Every structure is written in structure tokens, then in C-alpha cells.
Amino acid sequence: MSSRPSSRREELTRVALRLLEEEGPEAVSTRKVAHAYGASTMAVYSEFGSLDGLVVSVVEQGFRLLGAELEEVGASDDPVADLRRIAVAYLGFADARPDLYRVIYAVSPLAGRRQTGDQLLLGAAAFEVLHEAVRRAYRAGRLTRATPYSAAVEAWVSLHGLALARLSGYLDEMPPLEGGPLALLHTLLLGLGDAPERIAASLSPGG
Known part of the structure; x- marks a missing residue:
């Protein structure tokens, strides 16, 4: 060829x-x-x-694909509703591409290689989509506690943990979460200062 x-x-x-x-x-x-x-x-x-170079290229491409999925959400007048859509897109990517998701986040090694150091930062662009939505929520006065960066990290950690729990099958064996898979996001938003009634409106499917 x-x-x-x-x-x-x-x-x-x-x-x-x-x-x-x-x-x-x-x-x-x-x-x-x-x-x-x-x-x-x-x-x-x-x-x-080397094979290591190919592995890095696969991880880079995986994060580009994830970032593209998140960017498709776009920005609306309701940044918290955008966070819901980003969360749905993120979890959907993990569900649809489980092996790729585990590899890009160093949960599973690829070709015996597990990325470390700077390679773990290859997902910065995908994270930035989430970070920008969180910043907009602060600018809109919806979130008032902590800082946009720490809030974005907390949101990502929650989504990442939920994605892995779903992929592992643990949640299949447990009672369903009250409020569905986005219950963690609801709790996080409350802790960051958003009003319960506004959260409910933004996190509804039509929000």
C-alpha cells in the first residue's frame, strides 16, 4: 500500500x-x-x-474523537443545561467505545504500554469543553462557590467515576440511582451554589 x-x-x-x-x-x-x-x-x-509512538497517536486520536463529541453540544443560553448535555455525550462516548475510553484514560494498557506523565495530559482539549461550560455557569451567576477550575475537575471526576462504574457492570447489580445517572451532577451543582428549582429545570430532558 x-x-x-x-x-x-x-x-x-x-x-x-x-x-x-x-x-x-x-x-x-x-x-x-x-x-x-x-x-x-x-x-x-x-x-x-516505536510501538510507543503508535500508542500515543491512538490516544491522541481517541481524545480528538471524544473532544469532537463534546464540542457538538455547543453553547446555549443555559450553561447548566449544556453541562447536562456534555455529561450525556461523555457517558455516551464511554458506553459506545469502552476499550478506547479505558485506553485513553490509562485504565487499560495498550500494547502493554500505559501512558504516564505528559501523555496523561493529551485529553486537555476535551476537558476544556467541560471547563468552558462551567466557566459560563459562573459568569451567569448559577454557580457561586469554589472556582471554575476546581468545579470542572469535580464534574469530570464524577463523570469519569460514573463511566467506569457503568463499564465495569457494578451499577447493573445495584439499585438504580435516585434521579438517574445525572444525580451526581445534580448534587454537585447544589454544592456549588445553584438553586434547586433552576437545577431541576436545566437538568430536565427539555432543559
Whole structure:
């Protein structure tokens, strides 16, 4: 398969991503990716330097896909309703792409590699979508306690924990959450100073 170097890099990343999602993390190896691409293992090494480089590229692409899902929510006149939609999109991504979600957040290693240090910050752009919605909620006077950054971190930790609990199957064996999966968001908003009646309106499906 002949391609320009840049497109070859992108295609190898797509192949690795497809193997990850169709066969699981154990399917991503230099040999399998090269074979599925239709080239020798040298194609992987020449583009990425090592399997580690390919893993980083897959993680970057995974976060781009997550970020695109969150950005599709857009901004409305109700930033708290936007937070609900972001939460739904985030949990939906994790549910639809469980292996990719676990890999990008270093829950599962890919090809025996678990990202550390700066690699864990590759999701900053996706986090920024959530952070900006939280900042707008503060500017609108809906949230008054803590700071926008700490509130955004708390919101992400809540969503991340909920996503993992859902993926693990734990929640399937427990009584359903009162208020549904977004009950944690409701509690967080209360703690950050929003009014109960406004939260209820914003978190309703039509909010």
C-alpha cells in the first residue's frame, strides 16, 4: 500500500484504533497493525519510531474523537443545561467505545504500554469543553462557590467515576440511582451554589 508519509501515519493510527475496538487492546501490536495495513513492520517504525509512538497517536486520536463529541453540544443560553448535555455525550462516548475510553484514560494498557506523565495530559482539549461550560455557569451567576477550575475537575471526576462504574457492570447489580445517572451532577451543582428549582429545570430532558 503506497501512501504519502502523513496519510500513512494517519491510516496506521486508524488501523490500530480499529483493531483496538474490534478485537481489544491485546490485538494492537506492531505485527498485527502492519499486517492489517498491508505492509511490513518497518512502516510502523518509520512513522512512529516505536510501538510507543503508535500508542500515543491512538490516544491522541481517541481524545480528538471524544473532544469532537463534546464540542457538538455547543453553547446555549443555559450553561447548566449544556453541562447536562456534555455529561450525556461523555457517558455516551464511554458506553459506545469502552476499550478506547479505558485506553485513553490509562485504565487499560495498550500494547502493554500505559501512558504516564505528559501523555496523561493529551485529553486537555476535551476537558476544556467541560471547563468552558462551567466557566459560563459562573459568569451567569448559577454557580457561586469554589472556582471554575476546581468545579470542572469535580464534574469530570464524577463523570469519569460514573463511566467506569457503568463499564465495569457494578451499577447493573445495584439499585438504580435516585434521579438517574445525572444525580451526581445534580448534587454537585447544589454544592456549588445553584438553586434547586433552576437545577431541576436545566437538568430536565427539555432543559
